[in-house]
Amino acid sequence: MSFLAPERLWLLLLVPALVAGYLVVQWRRKKYALRFTNLALLSRVAPRNPGWRRHLAAALMIVTVGLLATAFARPQTQVEVPRERATIIVTVDVSISMRADDVDPTRLRAAQDAAKAFVDSLPPKFNVALVSFAGTASILVPPTTDRAAVVRAIDGLELAESTATGEAIFTSLDALKQVPADPSRPAEPAPARIVLLSDGYRNIGRSVQDGVAAARRARVPIYTIAFGTPFGSVEIEGQRTPVPVDEETMRQIADATGAKSYTAASSEELEEVYTDIGSSVGYTTEEQEITSQWTGYALLTALVTAAASLFLLGRLP
Incomplete structure (x- = not known):
């Protein structure tokens, strides 16, 4: 696969940046919980820990960003195109x-x-x-x-x-x-x-x-x-x-x-x-832009992210 606008791929750096940011937020959340020594009171005032469900929604959101960045770079690939002979x-x-x-x-x-x-x-x-x-x-x-x-x-x-x-x-x-x-x-x-x-x-x-x-x-x-x-x-x-x-x-x-x-x-x-x-029909190999295909992947992932957040966390991201 190649790209018509490869200079836009630098936006993929947002993916590791978001991962790092998410890990920092989780570390700070855990550190704050350890500082709150009254665990009995914490269990009453804090909502139930969503655990892995929160991580799933975050991972899907990051994947969506990666797919959108890839689509923005206008990917293309070789496809077989039918041609009258x-x-x-x-x-x-x-x-x-x-x-x-x-x-x-x-x-x-x-x-x-x-x-x-x-x-x-x-x-x-x-x-x-x-x-x-x-x-x-x-x-x-x-x-x-x-x-x-x-x-x-x-x-x-x-x-x-x-x-x-x-x-x-x-x-x-x-x-x-x-x-x-x-x-x-x-x-x-x-x-x-x-x-x-x-x-x-x-x-x-x-x-x-x-x-x-x-x-x-x-x-x-x-x-x-x-x-x-x-x-x-x-x-x-x-x-x-x-x-x-x-x-x-x-x-x-x-x-x-x-x-x-x-x-x-x-x-x-x-x-x-x-x-x-x-x-008579033959096939030639041509470079074809597949931006819409990658945009579709991103849209599908965004919908799954929204559904996961709504049904597993009770709110939209």
């Missing part, structure tokens, strides 16, 4: 060819808009991860239910050189490894889908075929959205360079993994991506 990996091409404006306003901007609309449409319990790729591929946002974090990362995408489509698939599969395991079936991968938004042409890194083979082994369908036309072009070092869309490669990726391919104009149909994904 169903995951969608949104993988976006940020290669220079995505700067082409044959899709309004540009291929990249259209892909960003489509990705954000898709993320917003997903069921809240699903995890979403974001992968971007150009010459290399990176996991920008690991699987999470925080839609705002994914949308911010999509808005922040920047163009870079080359297109490593095969690496993008491998990196998307790596992102799935960050989803918590199902304790009842630890070897079973999380139910998942990859949505690949690209203009299709690979020119660096591992081959698309190797990536597709890995996705098939993992049984993860790759839905593709092709952005561009056969007539797209971009200006590179002052020269206009053709960058036609490779719809055939995008279609082959989808077909080989048991998914579907789309164009930018038809991506509204993407609900099909998650309609049959299924559900």
Whole structure:
């Protein structure tokens, strides 16, 4: 167990201080009784000695103080939290060819808009991860239910050189490894889908075929959205360079993994991506504040203290 406000634990010094104070009071009470030599008169005027009952009530009060001091320090502990494992990996091409404006306003901007609309449409319990790729591929946002974090990362995408489509698939599969395991079936991968938004042409890194083979082994369908036309072009070092869309490669990726391919104009149909994904629950270990739990312990002890004082001593403390 740890504490969010450990500096407040000094209040626990009140516990030994109260114990010492109580012992001093008992010693002085005993000393006064010994000084009162007329024991017959003392037995008449003094109330019946409550004995151990008085000590029980005092001990409970001191325990209550200790519990309240601990609660005030905001304790936290590690707990197992259930988490839905169903995951969608949104993988976006940020290669220079995505700067082409044959899709309004540009291929990249259209892909960003489509990705954000898709993320917003997903069921809240699903995890979403974001992968971007150009010459290399990176996991920008690991699987999470925080839609705002994914949308911010999509808005922040920047163009870079080359297109490593095969690496993008491998990196998307790596992102799935960050989803918590199902304790009842630890070897079973999380139910998942990859949505690949690209203009299709690979020119660096591992081959698309190797990536597709890995996705098939993992049984993860790759839905593709092709952005561009056969007539797209971009200006590179002052020269206009053709960058036609490779719809055939995008279609082959989808077909080989048991998914579907789309164009930018038809991506509204993407609900099909998650309609049959299924559900699986895993558990993650998280730090969770348990101040209310310790406050409850203190309240319960205070109630027992009051009851003990009332029924054993005839008065409230």
